[in-house]
Amino acid sequence: MYIFNPNIGLLRTVLGWFGLSSPPWFTQEPWPLIMIIIVTLWKHIGYVALIYLAGLQSVPQDLRDAAALDGAGTWRVFRAIVLPLLGPITFFLLITLTLSALQSFDLIRSMTNGGPLGSTKTLMYQVYVEGFQIGRGGYGSAVATILFVILLVVTAIQMKFVERRVHYQ
Numbered sequence: 001m002y003i004f005n006p007n008i009g010l011l012r013t014v015l016g017w018f019g020l021s022s023p024p025w026f027t028q029e030p031w032p033l034i035m036i037i038i039v040t041l042w043k044h045i046g047y048v049a050l051i052y053l054a055g056l057q058s059v060p061q062d063l064r065d066a067a068a069l070d071g072a073g074t075w076r077v078f079r080a081i082v083l084p085l086l087g088p089i090t091f092f093l094l095i096t097l098t099l100s101a102l103q104s105f106d107l108i109r110s111m112t113n114g115g116p117l118g119s120t121k122t123l124m125y126q127v128y129v130e131g132f133q134i135g136r137g138g139y140g141s142a143v144a145t146i147l148f149v150i151l152l153v154v155t156a157i158q159m160k161f162v163e164r165r166v167h168y169q
Helices: 010-017 031-058 061-069 074-085 087-102 106-111 123-134 137-161
Strands: none
Touching: 031 074, 031 087, 031 106, 061 074, 074 087, 087 137, 106 123, 123 137
């Protein structure tokens, strides 16, 4: 929150170097949602990089060497060998990050508290509001069930359409 603070924030200072003013991150749409997206990307970039690094290290060097001997350039090796072998990892990341985005609660609660005017509320945040702030546990459970069904449908759709293109060894 200190990075986005409109008075003393780091982003305000950096934007000021370029003669730009800091947008109203916390008060005016669509800036709160953009702020949440920026922090979420920053939160997950290390995880994604680490998983892809492990995947890149698992690509057999023999395949790359054989392609190089056959005259394939760097781009061709990447497109024809490395990228298809990273398919299962990309599929895994697609599912886990999509499910994580649909269940986002922590950043919304700590940064915007669902505001302004509910512009950053998600179903997971609504479960919290209904179940713990308002005290309507039954309604909160119903929202949680709807969220579960949505996550199940999204995962099934991804499994159907994306897994078809993933080639396992």
